Amino acid sequence: MESVSEILKQNRLSITEGRRKILSLFLQTDGALAHADIEQELQAGLDRVTVYRTLQTFVEKGIIHNIPTTDNSIIYALCKDHCEAGHHHDNHVHFICDTCHKTTCLSEVLVPDVRLPIGFVPKHAEMVVNGTCGDCRPSA
Amino acid sequence: MESVSEILKQNRLSITEGRRKILSLFLQTDGALAHADIEQELQAGLDRVTVYRTLQTFVEKGIIHNIPTTDNSIIYALCKDHCEAGHHHDNHVHFICDTCHKTTCLSEVLVPDVRLPIGFVPKHAEMVVNGTCGDCRPSA
DNA sequence: GTAACTGCAAAATATTTGCATCCTT
DNA sequence: AAGGATGCAAATATTTTGCAGTTAC
Numbered sequence: 398m399e400s401v402s403e404i405l406k407q408n409r410l411s412i413t414e415g416r417r418k419i420l421s422l423f424l425q426t427d428g429a430l431a432h433a434d435i436e437q438e439l440q441a442g443l444d445r446v447t448v449y450r451t452l453q454t455f456v457e458k459g460i461i462h463n464i465p466t467t468d469n470s471i472i473y474a475l476c477k478d479h480c481e482a483g484h485h486h487d488n489h490v491h492f493i494c495d496t497c498h499k500t501t502c503l504s505e506v507l508v509p510d511v512r513l514p515i516g517f518v519p520k521h522a523e524m525v526v527n528g529t530c531g532d533c534r535p536s537a
Numbered sequence: 538m539e540s541v542s543e544i545l546k547q548n549r550l551s552i553t554e555g556r557r558k559i560l561s562l563f564l565q566t567d568g569a570l571a572h573a574d575i576e577q578e579l580q581a582g583l584d585r586v587t588v589y590r591t592l593q594t595f596v597e598k599g600i601i602h603n604i605p606t607t608d609n610s611i612i613y614a615l616c617k618d619h620c621e622a623g624h625h626h627d628n629h630v631h632f633i634c635d636t637c638h639k640t641t642c643l644s645e646v647l648v649p650d651v652r653l654p655i656g657f658v659p660k661h662a663e664m665v666v667n668g669t670c671g672d673c674r675p676s677a
Numbered sequence: 678g679t680a681a682c683t684g685c686a687a688a689a690t691a692t693t694t695g696c697a698t699c700c701t702t
Numbered sequence: 703a704a705g706g707a708t709g710c711a712a713a714t715a716t717t718t719t720g721c722a723g724t725t726a727c
Contacts, residue, residue, distance in 0.1 A: 443709095445691095446693085447707080467605045470609070495660065503654060516674065517632055517641075517670055518674060519667075519668040521667055522666045523664065524662060526651070553681090553725075556682090584684050589716095
């Protein structure tokens with residue numbers, strides 16, 4: 398696993414406290430984070446605006462990507478694979494637990510190809526499954 | 538195709554001007570609509586709040602459903618199939634054109650099943666594909 | 678007539694922008 | 703030292719809530 402500083406360096410971003418804190422949080426978290434989660438965790442004090450800008454920067458660099466949701470929320474997850482700026486290779490399925498509301502990147506489960514009607518040219522596909530995760534279903 | 542009034546009646550909703558206008562718009566539109574689209578189209582004048590409340594009601598009744606997006610927008614589409622309140626049977630893929638930004642319900646393309654890791658119990662899956670639609674690619 | 682729907686006003690949230698200051702390289 | 707990043711203030715935008723007046727049945 399790469400260190401926070403290395404990841405920032407690789408993306409030609411200056412190493413600042415805010416970026417280190419936020420990126421560490423993503424590395425520690427095995428799932429997705431919403432803006433609100435990040436603010437809450439880092440209550441130590443990072444300006445709300447800085448969080449917005451940092452997340453935006455990370456998305457642009459391809460360090461994190463956002464996961465589609467049905468409500469109006471935006472959630473972000475670390476790109477496990479090597480994403481280049483603007484070219485995410487994170488074609489895996491995401492799972493959102495209806496009980497604990499945690500989002501998990503199912504890195505091993507790739508988004509299947511689908512056959513589209515004539516005329517539609519696909520470029521990228523996202524798939525989100527919700528249901529119950531292992532932690533919320535001890536009887537499994 | 539069912540009439541606006543019939544759909545409302547079937548869902549035990551009183552038939553009001555606002556609901557008729559908004560539902561008509563969905564029936565006319567072969568794609569998805571965002572709150573902003575609706576307000577714009579109905580500039581005739583429906584209060585912004587009424588639009589919010591009407592969309593919420595329609596979603597609860599299963600008349601429309603919302604489509605997951607990667608940005609923070611919420612877009613709604615008519616449930617073509619017979620959705621009962623809370624039980625949507627709309628397991629089809631949605632396509633968002635990167636050029637014209639229109640969203641199309643690919644009613645014929647069902648969301649494929651995926652095999653999840655042990656412990657995860659799926660309940661519902663959504664799939665969104667983006668790329669270029671037929672209208673934006675005359676050469677196709 | 679009654680219950681439900683709507684519009685208006687306003688509150689609560691969420692997001693963006695400008696600018697001066699501070700930090701990284 | 704120079705460019706970029708941050709914090710603060712404030713402007714925008716979005717969504718929710720309360721309530722009184724109106725409409726559908």
